[in-house]
Each structure stands twice: as structure tokens, then as C-alpha cells.
Amino acid sequence: MELQVGKMFLWGFISAITYIAIPLLLFYLLDVWGLMSFTQEFKTYIIIFGIVGIVFSMLSHLFPRDTSANRLVAFGSTVYSGIFLFYMFGGFTPGVSYGTYTITIPPIEVLLGLQLIAWLMLGSTVIRALRYLIEAIELRKKEEYRVKKFKLSKVFQITGTIASLVMLGYLGTLIYSGSNLGFSNLTVSDINHDEQGTPYPAIGDDTLNMTVSFDLTNGGLYAIYDLSIDVFFSTVTSANASALPENTVIGQSLSSSIGTIHAFSSALNNEVTVVIDPLYTVGFLTTDCLLEIKVSFSTVYARILANLNISMQSPWTALI
Numbered sequence: 001m002e003l004q005v006g007k008m009f010l011w012g013f014i015s016a017i018t019y020i021a022i023p024l025l026l027f028y029l030l031d032v033w034g035l036m037s038f039t040q041e042f043k044t045y046i047i048i049f050g051i052v053g054i055v056f057s058m059l060s061h062l063f064p065r066d067t068s069a070n071r072l073v074a075f076g077s078t079v080y081s082g083i084f085l086f087y088m089f090g091g092f093t094p095g096v097s098y099g100t101y102t103i104t105i106p107p108i109e110v111l112l113g114l115q116l117i118a119w120l121m122l123g124s125t126v127i128r129a130l131r132y133l134i135e136a137i138e139l140r141k142k143e144e145y146r147v148k149k150f151k152l153s154k155v156f157q158i159t160g161t162i163a164s165l166v167m168l169g170y171l172g173t174l175i176y177s178g179s180n181l182g183f184s185n186l187t188v189s190d191i192n193h194d195e196q197g198t199p200y201p202a203i204g205d206d207t208l209n210m211t212v213s214f215d216l217t218n219g220g221l222y223a224i225y226d227l228s229i230d231v232f233f234s235t236v237t238s239a240n241a242s243a244l245p246e247n248t249v250i251g252q253s254l255s256s257s258i259g260t261i262h263a264f265s266s267a268l269n270n271e272v273t274v275v276i277d278p279l280y281t282v283g284f285l286t287t288d289c290l291l292e293i294k295v296s297f298s299t300v301y302a303r304i305l306a307n308l309n310i311s312m313q314s315p316w317t318a319l320i
Contacts, residue, residue: 177220
């Protein structure tokens with residue numbers, strides 16, 4: 001059996017581009033564009049995983065294609081590529097139920113649990129890898145395995161290819177659907193100030209809450225399930241920091257749920273009540289400030305856990 005050393009190094013170079021150069025370049029561009037950021041630990045593990053993947057790829061091309069050794073290494077290399085993708089999409093993220101990615105496009109931040117995609121990628125590569133295992137056994141035993149009129153190895157190859165195409169189609173529809181989600185007409189109204197029978201300047205026992213309303217549009221192919229909403233009010237700047245501190249969460253909403261928004265439909269005039277923290281009610285009533293309004297949505301979309309945060313700033317004029 002003649003070893004293919006030149007071919008091995010050529011594919012080692014190609015694999016280095018695939019496993020390491022392209023992912024690191026993608027991470028760099030996403031970071032520069034301000035869309036996503038990745039920890040140095042994650043990048044280091046990508047390099048380590050990539051080096052192992054390069055070794056597998058080189059070994060798979062060291063042996064001639066018509067040998068069982070080539071097919072066995074190809075089996076291991078294909079399975080490993082699935083494990084690599086599984087890691088890339090957060091399948092091994094410790095301490096959480098789903099791997100996550102954060103996408104930031106100001107003023108929107110999206111946290112996605114992509115472990116479903118990680119499992120789909122791993123599953124499709126394992127199915128495709130079984131083709132090489134069957135071929136290795138066939139070459140070793142010098143006999144062919146068939147399912148009726150079809151070669152068993154071809155059955156796994158075609159099934160794995162179909163699974164990969166289905167997964168790519170799913171990703172395509174997910175991207176399309178995500179780009180057709182809409183949030184609009186955010187307004188703050190119905191300011192409810194209760195003096196508790198002690199008008200200004202005796203306002204220490206006052207309560208204050210407001211109604212935040214908005215519209216949601218789902219122009220995608222998938223329904224939005226289990227949609228829950230939280231709204232937070234934070235100070236950015238304050239005309240009197242001693243009465244109303246800056247960079248402080250001063251109020252948040254009670255738990256609110258919209259339920260399901262079906263595909264190609266809208267949920268209009270949604271309302272959430274925000275209660276101002278009693279510690280900051282006096283300062284908020286009497287102090288001008290720049291207010292940050294953060295709306296946080298938690299939902300399941302296309303079987304992916306998603307947390308969407310939208311932040312915007314608005315000047316606040318003291319009521320008293």
C-alpha cells in the first residue's frame with residue numbers, strides 16, 4: 001500500500017483554512033462590525049478542535065481511497081467534523097440547557113439557544129459517516145452489503161446528504177423568518193401617580209407606575225410561542241444624582257405574557273405596566289433625567305430559545 005504523503009499535506013493545508021482560518025476570520029469580522037463578540041477561551045478551543053480536525057483530515061488522505069484504512073479514518077474524520085460543529089453551536093456549553101450566541105445590532109440584542117442546530121448537524125454528519133464505516137467493512141471482508149437493490153453505504157450517504165440539506169433549509173427559513181420580525185410604536189402613557197393623601201412636598205409614601213405599549217409583527221414562517229415580556233427603566237444621566245442616581249435600574253414591569261403570535265400575524269397595542277421602585281419614586285418625580293427603556297422578550301421561535309432585548313433612550317421631565 002503506497003502512502004500519499006503529498007496529498008496528505010495538501011489536505012492538511014486546506015483543512016487548516018477550513019477548521020481554523022475561516023472561523024477565526026469570521027469571529028474577527030463579526031467583532032469588528034459590532035454584531036457578535038467571542039471570548040478568548042472560545043477561540044482557543046476552536047484552535048484546539050481545529051488542530052485535531054486537521055490531523056484527522058491528513059490521515060484520511062494519507063491512505064489510498066480503495067483501502068479500509070482510508071475509509072476508517074474518513075469515518076472518524078467525518079464524525080469529528082460533526083463534533084466540531086456541535087461545539088461551534090454551543091452544544092458543549094456548560095451550566096445551561098442550551099448553547100447560546102449573542103447577536104448585537106444596536107439597539108437590539110438577541111440571545112439564541114442553538115443547541116437544536118448543534119444536534120441536527122451532529123446527527124447528519126454521523127449518518128454520513130456510517131457510509132465510510134460500511135465501506136471499510138466491505139473492503140476488509142471483500143463483500144458488498146445491500147438493502148434490497150441498494151448498496152448500504154449509498155443508503156447512508158444519501159440519507160445523510162438529505163438530512164444536511166433539510167438542516168440547511170431550516171437555517172435558511174430561520175434567517176428569513178427572523179429578519180421579518182417587527183417591533184414598533186413603543187410609547188409610555190397612563191402615568192399613575194398616587195399621592196397617598198399627602199401631596200407635595202410630603203411625597204415619601206407616593207407610588208408611581210406607567211403603561212408601556214407597543215406592537216409586535218411576526219412576518220416569518222414560524223409561530224412565536226410562550227412569549228413573555230419584561231420592561232426595565234434605568235437612568236443614564238440625572239439632573240440631581242443625589243436624588244436620582246445615574247446608571248441605576250429604577251423600575252421594572254410585573255410579569256407579563258402575550259402567549260402565541262402565529263406566522264404572518266401581528267399583536268397590536270400590547271400593554272405592560274412598569275412600577276417605579278419606592279426607593280427612587282421621590283427622585284423620579286422631582287428630577288429631570290435621560291431614561292433608558294429596555295424591553296426584554298423571552299420566547300421559543302422555530303424550536304429555538306430566544307431572548308430579545310431592545311433598548312432606547314428618552315428624556316424624562318420631572319412631574320413635580
